[in-house]
Amino acid sequence: MALLDDLITRKGVYRHGSILYRSGDKFQALYAIRTGFFKTQILNEDGREQVTGFQMAGEIIGMDGISSDTHTCDAVALEDCEICEIPFNRLEDLGRELPPLQRHLHRILSREIVRDQNIMLLLGSMRAEERLAAFLLNLSQRFAIRGYSPTSFQLRMTRQEIGSYLGLKLETVSRALSHLQESKLINVRNRSLEILCLPGLQACIGKRAR
Amino acid sequence: MALLDDLITRKGVYRHGSILYRSGDKFQALYAIRTGFFKTQILNEDGREQVTGFQMAGEIIGMDGISSDTHTCDAVALEDCEICEIPFNRLEDLGRELPPLQRHLHRILSREIVRDQNIMLLLGSMRAEERLAAFLLNLSQRFAIRGYSPTSFQLRMTRQEIGSYLGLKLETVSRALSHLQESKLINVRNRSLEILCLPGLQACIGKRAR
DNA sequence: TGTTAATTTTGACATATATCAAGTCGTAAG
DNA sequence: CTTACGACTTGATATATGTCAAAATTAACA
Numbered sequence: 423m424a425l426l427d428d429l430i431t432r433k434g435v436y437r438h439g440s441i442l443y444r445s446g447d448k449f450q451a452l453y454a455i456r457t458g459f460f461k462t463q464i465l466n467e468d469g470r471e472q473v474t475g476f477q478m479a480g481e482i483i484g485m486d487g488i489s490s491d492t493h494t495c496d497a498v499a500l501e502d503c504e505i506c507e508i509p510f511n512r513l514e515d516l517g518r519e520l521p522p523l524q525r526h527l528h529r530i531l532s533r534e535i536v537r538d539q540n541i542m543l544l545l546g547s548m549r550a551e552e553r554l555a556a557f558l559l560n561l562s563q564r565f566a567i568r569g570y571s572p573t574s575f576q577l578r579m580t581r582q583e584i585g586s587y588l589g590l591k592l593e594t595v596s597r598a599l600s601h602l603q604e605s606k607l608i609n610v611r612n613r614s615l616e617i618l619c620l621p622g623l624q625a626c627i628g629k630r631a632r
Numbered sequence: 633m634a635l636l637d638d639l640i641t642r643k644g645v646y647r648h649g650s651i652l653y654r655s656g657d658k659f660q661a662l663y664a665i666r667t668g669f670f671k672t673q674i675l676n677e678d679g680r681e682q683v684t685g686f687q688m689a690g691e692i693i694g695m696d697g698i699s700s701d702t703h704t705c706d707a708v709a710l711e712d713c714e715i716c717e718i719p720f721n722r723l724e725d726l727g728r729e730l731p732p733l734q735r736h737l738h739r740i741l742s743r744e745i746v747r748d749q750n751i752m753l754l755l756g757s758m759r760a761e762e763r764l765a766a767f768l769l770n771l772s773q774r775f776a777i778r779g780y781s782p783t784s785f786q787l788r789m790t791r792q793e794i795g796s797y798l799g800l801k802l803e804t805v806s807r808a809l810s811h812l813q814e815s816k817l818i819n820v821r822n823r824s825l826e827i828l829c830l831p832g833l834q835a836c837i838g839k840r841a842r
Numbered sequence: 843t844g845t846t847a848a849t850t851t852t853g854a855c856a857t858a859t860a861t862c863a864a865g866t867c868g869t870a871a872g
Numbered sequence: 873c874t875t876a877c878g879a880c881t882t883g884a885t886a887t888a889t890g891t892c893a894a895a896a897t898t899a900a901c902a
Contacts, residue, residue, distance in 0.1 A: 464749060464750070464752075464753050466753065466757070466838060467838065468837075468838030470753070470757050470758075470838065471757075472752060472753040472756045472757050474749045474752055474753075485742055485745055486742065486745055486746050486749065487742070488738050488739060488741070488742030489739050489740075489742035489743040489745070489746050490739075490743075490746075494746050494749070495749065514731070514734060514735065514738070517728075517734070518727075518728045518731065518734065521724070521728065524724060524727070524728065524734075525724065527738075528698050528724070528737075528741070529698060529699050529700075530699075531698070531738070531741040531742065531745070532695055532696065532697070532698030532699035532741065533699040533700075534745050535695055535696055535699070535741070535744050535745055535748060536696050536699050536700075536704050538745060538748035538749060538752065539674060539684045539696065539704070539705065539748060540674070541752055542674075542682060542684055542748065542751055542752060542755060543674050543676065543680070543682040543684075545752060545755035545756050545799060546682045546755050546796065546797075546798070546799035547676070547680050547681075547682050547796075547799065549858075549859090550858075550859070580878095580879065580880090581879075581880065581881095582879085582880095586756065586757075587756075588756070589755060589756035589757065590859075590860090591859075591860055591861080592879090592880080593859090593860075593861080593862095593880090593881080593882085594858090594859060594860075596880060596881055596882080597859095597881085597882080599881095600881075600882085612867085612868070612879090612880080627678075628676060628677065628678030628680065759888070759889090760888075760889070790848090790849065790850090791849075791850065791851095792849085792850095800889075800890090801889075801890055801891080802849085802850080803850090803851080803852085803889090803890075803891085803892095804888090804889060804890075806850060806851055806852080807851085807852080807889095809851095810851075810852085822849090822850080822897085822898070822899095
């Protein structure tokens, strides 16, 4: 573990709006988010853009770059962030010395695959309100894991960005949020969100399949 | 490479409709498809199902299981298939001996992440006909890589399965296929598909963003 | 080879979400 | 503190895709 500590170096602070890496950048390292919030997005040739994920403190980012030695998405800070860099070559080297580390890396890569497939399920088969409920529950769970309140947190992204992530327009996101609030399942005011009834939100998913 | 050959064992033949692994099964190995065609699908608690991918000869399947030592989707043979098994523990062991093998595994895992994120883009931001065009072009490309015709091939899956993969109903898939045919971009008759104009199909994507 | 079941196509209609537009609110810069 | 711009909400309307239904075609099986 001392070896791993040695590997990881503070890369520094990223201000709100700044870019950790861009699509096309050479891949050299994975990044651990120490504090703050990121989004990742792909840009199509025709300028279409899709948010592929939101990453919070404690999570690892940059795995898209391994396959072709080039990053395939942009990573943008949604608030001021502190970042650690994990040079990938050296991580692979160390993984050969330390089987548990190797295993851990594989699990992280696979977890990302499973995560993405669950978003495919969401995008492919849920209606607007279900998508939003699933999104909020996912945030809630991840905040809980990190020791923050699972029922009261700040949304660090715009309605537009939520919409892009969920395959919806920002107006639809806004309406769905308002409706969940009318249903007394949540309280939203601007970016601050309170979940009033976790089971209710869960029940919201799968009410009616498409 | 002799060591790798030693690792890989023929697991045998899977008949059309049979299941390679199920969600919940203990993860033990990755599988290389020698011949045939598979689909992978997730099932929601509420019975909703989403096809997460179609895999053809030469591709690797089963990576979803690494993260939790348990498979998170079902893999179903869409025709008679021949499968090779790659025990994952032994692959990891061998990867520690052979850095190029380790690197290769990481690339494969990352390629799956990139692939999934591109499907997210498709599901989140394309309209029906664009999705279908993107789907057909993707198949075309993969057939080309494997040495088959990129412009003439059999669809091994039902309209329903295509629809599930693309987040569309089967009727919509059927209509979109008919429309692409009217536009002289493809020829479909049942499961056999011919691409008449690759550039035309490509142009079809991104005609109008949502 | 005949019979049945599954798949596919096509049409008419319903509906969820997108689009367009106006107004309010909040935050950042001067 | 004021101003201005971006973010958000809400309403009216348009549209792509879903739903339901029937018929045609194909594949599976006895």
